[in-house]
Amino acid sequence: MGNDLKSVLITKEEIDAKLAELAGRIDRDYQGRDLLIVGVLKGAVMVMADLARAVSTPVTMDWMAVSSYGSGTRSSGVVRILKDLDTDIAGRHVLVVEDIIDSGLTLSWLLTNLGSRGPASLAVCTLLRKPEAAQVDIDVAYVGFDIPNEFVVGYGLDFAEKYRNLPFVGTLAPHVYGG
Numbered sequence: 001m002g003n004d005l006k007s008v009l010i011t012k013e014e015i016d017a018k019l020a021e022l023a024g025r026i027d028r029d030y031q032g033r034d035l036l037i038v039g040v041l042k043g044a045v046m047v048m049a050d051l052a053r054a055v056s057t058p059v060t061m062d063w064m065a066v067s068s069y070g071s072g073t074r075s076s077g078v079v080r081i082l083k084d085l086d087t088d089i090a091g092r093h094v095l096v097v098e099d100i101i102d103s104g105l106t107l108s109w110l111l112t113n114l115g116s117r118g119p120a121s122l123a124v125c126t127l128l129r130k131p132e133a134a135q136v137d138i139d140v141a142y143v144g145f146d147i148p149n150e151f152v153v154g155y156g157l158d159f160a161e162k163y164r165n166l167p168f169v170g171t172l173a174p175h176v177y178g179g
């Protein structure tokens with residue numbers, strides 16, 4: 001496993017510290033409100049689990065599964081709902097939690113979809129964002145790290161379903177791509 005990685009981009013300690021900081025902001029912003037956090041499967045599982053435990057605000061949690069990447073490293077732009085929410089979000093304060101905003105196509109589609117369901121508010125928290133890869137402009141309230149335009153894995157992020165369980169975010173060695 002170690003040989004497959006080119007470098008560690010963000011350590012576990014840096015992730016923990018950043019999530020604590022974001023959780024503090026979320027606690028202040030949603031004080032006295034009923035907050036529903038929505039994790040986007042599967043990539044956001046780690047961020048959801050750690051962020052939910054870092055906030056003091058009582059939250060309820062729900063999940064959506066959408067996929068635009070399949071097994072490749074490029075977004076197809078075609079988003080499919082694999083699993084919808086169990087919750088009716090009309091009138092609810094909704095915070096969508098993502099592992100990464102790359103092209104932005106997945107989230108852009110998701111925000112339009114969720115926005116049409118009449119939430120009281122709709123905001124986004126993402127651990128990672130690639131500003132150079134953005135194909136659409138998305139207003140993101142909570143961003144952990146802006147990162148270079150390189151394919152990353154770990155902490156929920158996969159390459160062909162592997163590496164999601166790494167406790168840090170790293171970049172892949174070229175031979176892993178099949179080169």
Ligand SMILES: O=P(O)(O)OC[C@H]1O[C@H](OP(=O)(O)OP(=O)(O)O)[C@H](O)[C@@H]1O
Pocket residue numbers: 040041042043044066067068069070075098099100101102103104105106107157158
């Ligand atoms: O900004 P974009 O270019 O749209 O890319 C970001 C999305 O792609 C990844 O999900 P993926 O579709 O690979 O599914 P997964 O979470 O199950 O890995 C990631 O978790 C984001 O949801």
Ligand code: HPA
Pocket residue numbers: 069100102150151152153157158159
């Ligand atoms: O850099 C990435 N790594 C893993 N999954 C992804 N989905 C979008 N961008 C990425």
Ligand SMILES: [Mg+2]
Pocket residue numbers: 043069157158
């Ligand atoms: Mg993926």
